[in-house]
Amino acid sequence: xxxxxxxxxxxxxxxxxxxxxxxxxxxxxxxxxxxxxxxxxxxxxxxxxxxxxxxxxxxxxxxxxxxxxxxxxxxxxxxxxxxxxxxxxxxxxxxxxxxxxxxxxxxxxxxxxxxxxxxxxxxxxxxxxxxxxxxxxxxxxxxxxxxxxxxxxxxxxxxxxxxxxxxxxxxxxxxxxxxxxxxxxxxxxxxxxxxxxxxxxxxxxxxxxxxxxxxxxxxxxxxxxxxxxxxxxxxxxxxxxxxxxxxxxxxxxxxxxxxxxxxxxxxxxxxxxxxxxxxxxxxxxxxxxxxxxxxxxxxxxxxxxxxxx
Ligand SMILES: [Zn+2]
Numbered sequence: 657x658x659x660x661x662x663x664x665x666x667x668x669x670x671x672x673x674x675x676x677x678x679x680x681x682x683x684x685x686x687x688x689x690x691x692x693x694x695x696x697x698x699x700x701x702x703x704x705x706x707x708x709x710x711x712x713x714x715x716x717x718x719x720x721x722x723x724x725x726x727x728x729x730x731x732x733x734x735x736x737x738x739x740x741x742x743x744x745x746x747x748x749x750x751x752x753x754x755x756x757x758x759x760x761x762x763x764x765x766x767x768x769x770x771x772x773x774x775x776x777x778x779x780x781x782x783x784x785x786x787x788x789x790x791x792x793x794x795x796x797x798x799x800x801x802x803x804x805x806x807x808x809x810x811x812x813x814x815x816x817x818x819x820x821x822x823x824x825x826x827x828x829x830x831x832x833x834x835x836x837x838x839x840x841x842x843x844x845x846x847x848x849x850x851x852x853x854x855x856x857x858x859x860x861x862x863x864x865x866x867x868x869x870x871x872x873x874x875x876x877x878x879x880x881x882x883x884x885x886x887x888x889x890x891x892x893x894x895x896x897x898x899x900x901x902x903x904x905x906x907x908x909x910x911x912x913x914x915x916x917x918x919x920x921x922x923x924x925x926x927x928x929x930x931x932x933x934x935x936x937x938x939x940x941x942x943x944x945x946x947x948x949x950x951x952x953x954x955x956x957x958x959x960x961x962x963x964x965x
Contacts, residue, residue, distance in 0.1 A: 672754055679753025680720035682774060683746035690745070690781040693790050709734035720746040741781075749777055755944060761810060768804035769943065772797070772857040776936040779850060783932035789846030794853045801856030811859035819855025823864055824848045847931050854939045862950060863942055870938030870949075871931070879929045886926035895924045 689699050704713040711733035717723050724743040731738060756770045775797045779789050798820045805816035827848045834840070855864050886892050941949065 672757065675757035676750040676754045677720075680746045680750035682753070683749025683777070684718065684720045684742075686749055686774060686778050686781075687742050687745050689778050690785070693778070693792065694782050694786045694788060706731040706733060706736060708736040720750070745777065745781065749774065752777065752940070759944075762808070764804075765808040765810045768801070768808050768857065769810070771800060771804070773940070773943075775853070776939060780933040780936045783846070783930040787844070787928060787930050789844070789850050789932050791846075791849060794846060794849035797853040798849065798856040801853060805856070811857070815859035815861075816856050818860040819858060819864060820852045821855075822852075822860045823855030824852035826864065826868070827851045843931055847935065850932055850935055854935060858939065858942065863939075863946075866946065866950060866953075867935065867938040867942050870941050871934040874937060875929065875931060875934035878934070882926050882929060886924070891924070891926060 685699075688704065692699050704718065705711060706713070709731065711731055717727060717732060721743050724738060724740070727738065729738050729740060730736065752773045753770060756766055756773055759766055759769065761769075775793055779793050782793075783789055802813065802816050802820055805811050805813040811819070827843060831843045831848070851864070851868070854867060858864075858867075883892075
């Protein structure tokens with residue numbers, strides 16, 4: 657019923673508008689999740705208020721996209737600036753919700769992928785802010801992905817299970833191996849669970865190899881750009897001066913709390929690049945352009961093989 661109406665070009669725009677607006681409203685809720693979940697606070701209560709003056713945000717001050725513009729990005733009471741990231745998350749979620757709605761697949765499949773995409777938005781911004789991926793989103797998301805595979809046709813439950821376990825195992829194995837070779841920590845445990853969550857929604861093959869390739873390529877480019885920027889603005893020279901003046905404290909004693917924030921102090925900012933946002937970006941690119949990207953990749957490698965061999 658819904659699909660037939662949506663397919664009618666005269667009424668399609670109504671459903672597309674609903675998909676975007678519903679997405680923007682959920683994006684407003686994701687802002688709360690992004691802010692509160694990593695702090696261990698409830699995402700449903702208390703109602704939002706200004707962090708500076710405690711002014712309770714009224715319903716008309718909380719309309720996605722519109723209120724931020726109407727308030728000119730400031731608290732109505734104390735005029736403290738409100739980050740433009742709030743309306744940006746709402747806009748992004750609205751556009752992604754519209755994009756999922758437009759996918760030429762059954763409604764149940766689109767609903768499952770909608771939950772997946774919302775999860776990716778929340779994880780991305782939490783990982784940017786705190787360098788962590790809450791297990792409620794990664795492991796909880798993987799459970800939802802596996803459960804939804806019984807109601808959808810995008811992936812079989814076998815492929816979903818293989819994707820969840822395989823996604824986790826691949827990154828866990830890679831980081832373990834990397835740790836043995838370099839004695840460094842390459843990725844956090846949150847990334848393993850997140851990749852498993854991605855596999856539970858998109859299946860193991862060809863999703864996982866395609867997504868890890870996209871994530872590593874783009875993550876490397878971003879990491880390189882971040883390093884060049886730190887170098888160009890003199891942050892690296894400044895950091896090296898400080899390190900030379902005050903050598904780092906001796907390593908912690910056995911049994912010290914490993915989660916202690918102390919050990920992160922010496923890590924310079926330009927080295928702290930979260931990987932979760934790049935996994936999310938790769939997953940979205942695969943979801944919306946996967947077929948095109950894989951065809952392009954196959955043609956390019958065939959072309960290369962023909963020329964070289
Ligand atoms: Zn205020």
